[in-house]
Amino acid sequence: MKGIMQTSAGSIAEWQTADRPDPGPTVPDPGLAVCVRGLAKHYVHPWTLRVTRGLEALDLDVRRGEVMGLLGPNGAGKSTTLKLLTGLLKPTHGQAWLMGEPAESTASRRSLGFLPEQPYFYDYLNGLEYLELAAQLSGMQAGTARERARHWLGRVGLGERPRLGLRKYSKGMLQRLGLAAALVHDPELLILDEPMSGLDPFGRRDVRELITEQRERGVTVLFSSHILPDVEMLCDRVAIMIGGRLTRVATVGELVEDGAQAVEIRCAPGALLELPKHWVGLVSRTQRADESVFRLEDEAQLADVLGWLLQAGVQVRAVTPQRPTLETLFLAAAEAERERRSA
Amino acid sequence: MIPLLIARNTFREATRDRVLAGVVVAGLALLALTQAASSLAMGEGRRFTVDLGLSGISVLGLLVILLTGTSLVAKEVERRTIYNLLSRPITRPAYLVGKWIGFSATLWSVALLLGLALWGLVVLRGWGGQGLAVLEAVYLVGLELSVITALAVMFSALSTPVLSALYTLGFYVVGQWSNDLRMLAERLPKELGMLLGTVANLVPNLPLFNMRTLAAEGHSTTWLHLGLASGYAAVYVACVLCLATAAFESKDFK
Ligand SMILES: Nc1ncnc2c1ncn2[C@@H]1O[C@H](COP(=O)(O)OP(=O)(O)O)[C@@H](O)[C@H]1O
Ligand SMILES: [Mg+2]
Numbered sequence: 001m002k003g004i005m006q007t008s009a010g011s012i013a014e015w016q017t018a019d020r021p022d023p024g025p026t027v028p029d030p031g032l033a034v035c036v037r038g039l040a041k042h043y044v045h046p047w048t049l050r051v052t053r054g055l056e057a058l059d060l061d062v063r064r065g066e067v068m069g070l071l072g073p074n075g076a077g078k079s080t081t082l083k084l085l086t087g088l089l090k091p092t093h094g095q096a097w098l099m100g101e102p103a104e105s106t107a108s109r110r111s112l113g114f115l116p117e118q119p120y121f122y123d124y125l126n127g128l129e130y131l132e133l134a135a136q137l138s139g140m141q142a143g144t145a146r147e148r149a150r151h152w153l154g155r156v157g158l159g160e161r162p163r164l165g166l167r168k169y170s171k172g173m174l175q176r177l178g179l180a181a182a183l184v185h186d187p188e189l190l191i192l193d194e195p196m197s198g199l200d201p202f203g204r205r206d207v208r209e210l211i212t213e214q215r216e217r218g219v220t221v222l223f224s225s226h227i228l229p230d231v232e233m234l235c236d237r238v239a240i241m242i243g244g245r246l247t248r249v250a251t252v253g254e255l256v257e258d259g260a261q262a263v264e265i266r267c268a269p270g271a272l273l274e275l276p277k278h279w280v281g282l283v284s285r286t287q288r289a290d291e292s293v294f295r296l297e298d299e300a301q302l303a304d305v306l307g308w309l310l311q312a313g314v315q316v317r318a319v320t321p322q323r324p325t326l327e328t329l330f331l332a333a334a335e336a337e338r339e340r341r342s343a
Numbered sequence: 344m345i346p347l348l349i350a351r352n353t354f355r356e357a358t359r360d361r362v363l364a365g366v367v368v369a370g371l372a373l374l375a376l377t378q379a380a381s382s383l384a385m386g387e388g389r390r391f392t393v394d395l396g397l398s399g400i401s402v403l404g405l406l407v408i409l410l411t412g413t414s415l416v417a418k419e420v421e422r423r424t425i426y427n428l429l430s431r432p433i434t435r436p437a438y439l440v441g442k443w444i445g446f447s448a449t450l451w452s453v454a455l456l457l458g459l460a461l462w463g464l465v466v467l468r469g470w471g472g473q474g475l476a477v478l479e480a481v482y483l484v485g486l487e488l489s490v491i492t493a494l495a496v497m498f499s500a501l502s503t504p505v506l507s508a509l510y511t512l513g514f515y516v517v518g519q520w521s522n523d524l525r526m527l528a529e530r531l532p533k534e535l536g537m538l539l540g541t542v543a544n545l546v547p548n549l550p551l552f553n554m555r556t557l558a559a560e561g562h563s564t565t566w567l568h569l570g571l572a573s574g575y576a577a578v579y580v581a582c583v584l585c586l587a588t589a590a591f592e593s594k595d596f597k
Contacts, residue, residue: 043597086430088596106432114430120422122352124359136348137431181427 030100033220034062038094054080056244069231070224072241078224086114113187119178123167138185152180171198192223242337262322265294268315349441357449366403370457373399389470394559396461404488412495414504436588443496450488476558486576487552493580497587518549
């Protein structure tokens with residue numbers, strides 16, 4: 001993760017100091033699926049003129065073919081980011097490019113599939129009509145659009161009643177239709193805002209499968225979520241946002257390896273040994289009916305503790321490294337950000 | 344292509360709305376009513392039927408615009424259905440133009456349907472020779488409704504449904520009186536007169552689209568009038584839609 005941050009920080013500095021060519025700034029790297037430089041959005045309340053900083057100075061690169069998760073608690077600025085990318089919001093500062101095209105141009109949305117947060121559709125249409133319209137608006141011919149609409153309605157599990165009016169759709173069905181609408185025109189870039197929200201476990205599994213399948217087709221996926229296991233399972237890289245700021249970008253593996261490695265030693269139950277004083281706080285013991293478990297907060301102690309146990313004649317059954325979950329890291333990052341703010 | 348897709352969808356939205364069916368039924372009921380009442384009109388049945396029929400089409404069209412047209416865009420922004428459109432390769436002007444085409448087409452259909460009913464009535468009652476006048480008058484009402492739709496689209500793109508209904512109604516009412524305003528302006532002190540004159544020129548010149556009295560007398564109008572009205576409507580709509588897109592272009596969809 002450090003490597004990635006450093007290189008991108010370096011290229012940002014270059015980009016900012018470089019003279020911009022006159023017809024708009026050029027793409028820092030046209031090979032990137034998504035490229036964001038200094039993007040910020042300040043919401044101004046129309047009456048009170050109070051400013052909410054929805055997003056601050058975001059720099060982010062998503063490579064082509066990559067699945068990136070935008071992870072953060074509510075109000076972190078995930079939706080703001082995705083709406084800026086899709087042209088629904090105008091940035092206060094900065095710029096973004098999709099597939100090498102500036103986000104404010106319609107060309108950038110030619111091969112884009114977008115799923116808004118809590119999608120809502122025309123309730124005077126039925127599922128098939130809606131998907132057909134979506135496909136045509138994204139540039140498909142009428143005949144192809146109809147065929148793709150049928151296909152995708154079936155793919156998201158809504159094919160049995162294609163003419164059911166959307167006003168009769170449940171929340172989960174609307175979410176599925178939204179996904180189908182994002183995919184109906186075979187986009188190269190998918191931007192999904194909370195694709196798993198509002199879905200039951202089956203629905204979430206289906207969405208995971210869809211994303212995986214698109215990744216295999218070479219589609220770039222950028223999605224936001226606050227559901228950690230989903231992100232952990234799907235993403236090549238994770239961007240953690242808190243309070244309108246990007247705090248880390250890393251692969252799931254890197255994030256997990258970063259923390260201090262705790263180790264657990266499980267032994268057969270035996271005589272109650274007195275832990276030496278200098279290990280208090282570093283090593284803790286849990287006594288269970290069928291085993292004693294020693295937990296080491298840092299693996300550096302492993303050799304010492306093991307030696308001591310073996311010397312005392314304890315039967316060691318297993319030594320397992322304890323990987324920190326994304327969840328603990330996420331909470332730690334949130335805590336750090338809160339401290340930074342209050343400082 | 345894109346505006347036409349949006350237009351088709353807008354047409355579908357409007358025609359699947361109960362308001363429209365209600366208005367068409369009300370229009371037909373009004374025509375039936377004129378027949379019941381025309382016996383009381385003492386020989387004025389023809390004038391009465393044509394005048395009331397044409398006014399009915401115009402007012403009912405306005406009602407459709409106020410009830411559904413003024414929330415055309417505002418409702419989409421509020422419900423966020425617009426996210427699904429503008430996140431596709433669609434320019435915002437194309438979206439607004441599409442909305443206007445679709446809703447205008449809806450109103451033209453209503454005007455045509457009720458207009459044909461009126462024309463049929465006139466022919467059936469043996470008031471022949473009036474047919475052409477009625478059709479011309481209906482054409483002008485269609486133009487008038489298209490112009491007001493453009494205003495409704497503009498206000499709807501910039502404010503809430505309720506406010507845009509009020510603004511649209513205001514423009515309609517003042518537009519009906521624009522000739523009188525211009526006359527009044529000439530008699531007022533200079534500054535006030537200029538102000539009033541400007542207002543009169545900004546609102547649509549709706550009397551241009553009104554040949555109800557003429558048609559009720561059984562007279563048709565000139566090609567020049569029809570051409571002038573068409574040209575004026577086209578220019579006015581173009582200006583309003585340009586203003587609307589200029590303001591819509593920088594809008595945030597939150
Ligand atoms: N329309 C808006 N007006 C004012 N503030 C907003 C608006 N939308 C979002 N915000 C603020 O911007 C911040 C980020 O919001 P959002 O991007 O929706 O977060 P997330 O999607 O991560 O939950 C929040 O503090 C939120 O209150
Ligand atoms: Mg959100």
